[in-house]
Amino acid sequence: MQVIILPTPKDVALHAANKVVDVIIKKTSPVLGLATGSTPIALYNELVCRHQAGRLSFKSIRTFNLDEYIGIDEDHKQSYRSFMNRYLFDLVDIDLTNTHVPAAASLDPETLNHNAALYDAEISAVGGIDLQILGIGTNGHIGFNEPTSSFSSRTRIKTLSESTIAANKRFFMADEFQPYLAITMGIGTILESREILLMATGKEKASAVKDMIEGPLSSMCPASILQTHEKAIIVLDEEAASSLTLKEYYLWCETKRQQLHKGNCV
Ligand code: GLP
Numbered sequence: 001m002q003v004i005i006l007p008t009p010k011d012v013a014l015h016a017a018n019k020v021v022d023v024i025i026k027k028t029s030p031v032l033g034l035a036t037g038s039t040p041i042a043l044y045n046e047l048v049c050r051h052q053a054g055r056l057s058f059k060s061i062r063t064f065n066l067d068e069y070i071g072i073d074e075d076h077k078q079s080y081r082s083f084m085n086r087y088l089f090d091l092v093d094i095d096l097t098n099t100h101v102p103a104a105a106s107l108d109p110e111t112l113n114h115n116a117a118l119y120d121a122e123i124s125a126v127g128g129i130d131l132q133i134l135g136i137g138t139n140g141h142i143g144f145n146e147p148t149s150s151f152s153s154r155t156r157i158k159t160l161s162e163s164t165i166a167a168n169k170r171f172f173m174a175d176e177f178q179p180y181l182a183i184t185m186g187i188g189t190i191l192e193s194r195e196i197l198l199m200a201t202g203k204e205k206a207s208a209v210k211d212m213i214e215g216p217l218s219s220m221c222p223a224s225i226l227q228t229h230e231k232a233i234i235v236l237d238e239e240a241a242s243s244l245t246l247k248e249y250y251l252w253c254e255t256k257r258q259q260l261h262k263g264n265c266v
Contacts, residue, residue, distance in 0.1 A: 013042035033132030058094035132193035140221035144184035155187035
């Protein structure tokens with residue numbers, strides 16, 4: 001894991017935006033894995049700014065989102081499709097037919113299972129994901145892969161945990177139906193991405209971040225599996241990094257990595 005600790009959430013977003021742009025520049029037809037939640041909003045804002053300044057085009061980009069709620073319509077304000085349209089897709093020159101969010105509008109389990117399996121097939125058909133953006137839940141989940149999710153799981157229906165439902169309550173009105181099921185990319189699916197960049201900011205993520213980076217590999221912290229990925233970059237602000245035992249070492253490693261990048265070994 002490459003652990004990068006930066007002073008503020010804004011720095012985390014800028015770092016992630018630079019990485020996204022690197023991938024876009026290097027590939028003729030880049031495939032991005034995208035995440036929802038409050039953490040990546042600053043990243044999307046930055047990408048939109050660069051697009052509006054004429055520095056970035058999304059015309060050749062295909063995207064696959066991690067997850068979608070079951071039980072609300074696609075045009076519901078809190079659906080992840082609406083979220084992506086609102087914060088990114090409607091604001092840039094992306095072809096909407098190149099954007100994918102798991103199809104979760106049906107209430108028929110067979111159709112939902114079929115859609116989930118199709119999602120993995122669609123990702124494979126375009127040659128896999130070049131860069132997967134992730135956030136992390138306070139319980140260590142990635143996508144909606146809740147604690148005890150299999151490390152080899154594929155895209156599927158998942159029941160949300162009590163803590164996730166509580167954490168996401170803030171987005172729904174008091175008398176509004178809040179989904180407790182979702183279709184999520186599986187952990188096995190996520191791990192097939194060529195590169196992964198996980199963003200975490202804020203003190204409430206510090207414990208999950210510690211378990212992910214310094215804890216044992218355990219399905220109780222699904223994000224801990226990123227320890228086994230060849231190219232996983234974890235970008236944290238000071239607060240999210242505040243419980244790490246080896247924090248000073250990660251900062252030191254990053255200084256050294258930058259020196260090496262400039263061809264300087266000492
Ligand atoms: C949701 C999403 C995750 C996201 C998590 C954390 O549960 N399914 O992909 O990482 O929320 O969200 P936030 O960034 O709002 O803390």
